[in-house]
Amino acid sequence: MHEYGLMEEVVKSLLAKLEDPAVDTEGAEMEVVLKVGALAIHSAAATRQAFEVLVKGTKLDKSRLNLIVEPLILSCAGCGFQGSLPEGAVDPHEHLPLAPCPQCGAISPVTGSRGVESIELVLD
Ligand SMILES: [Zn+2]
Incomplete structure (x- = not known):
């Protein structure tokens, strides 16, 4: 699936960033602002769904996805x-x-x- 592979890379790089001890996520509200090209994905809904599946049980579990699709x-x-x-x-x-x-x-x-x-x- 197109979106799943793309989001796998995105979530992986975000989780790597969160491994940095300088990043304190304790009790913080996290928002992921992601901008993708219109030809990178089939649909915004599928992209959101992939994100939700991929962050389950990770440090990004409670984060919100702010998805911006370029036209x-x-x-x-x-x-x-x-x-x-x-x-x-x-x-x-x-x-x-x-x-x-x-x-x-x-x-x-x-x-x-x-x-x-x-x-x-x-x-x-
Ligand atoms: Zn014309």
């Missing part, structure tokens, strides 16, 4: 439209994803990031 951008050569598309508009497995232009219907290239843009751990 997909469609650029139409026909009418010049350039704008974001909703989640799931294209299959992230496709190498050169295409979708119909919302303005004129021409099949146009869609771009988006395929990776993790940033991971931040916020302690309150």
Whole structure:
């Protein structure tokens, strides 16, 4: 599963950070701010689910996930439209994803990031 593998890496790196004795998580509220590209995942819901499964029984068990998904951008050569598309508009497995232009219907290239843009751990 796409999201699971991605989140496995994210959770692993966060837990490594928490091993640092300088990081005091005692009684702290933890928020994980994760920014991923739209083509890195299939759905935000599946990503959240993977996170919940992966943090069970770890130091991140009580943390909250603040997931920010960068949008997909469609650029139409026909009418010049350039704008974001909703989640799931294209299959992230496709190498050169295409979708119909919302303005004129021409099949146009869609771009988006395929990776993790940033991971931040916020302690309150
Ligand atoms: Zn167009």
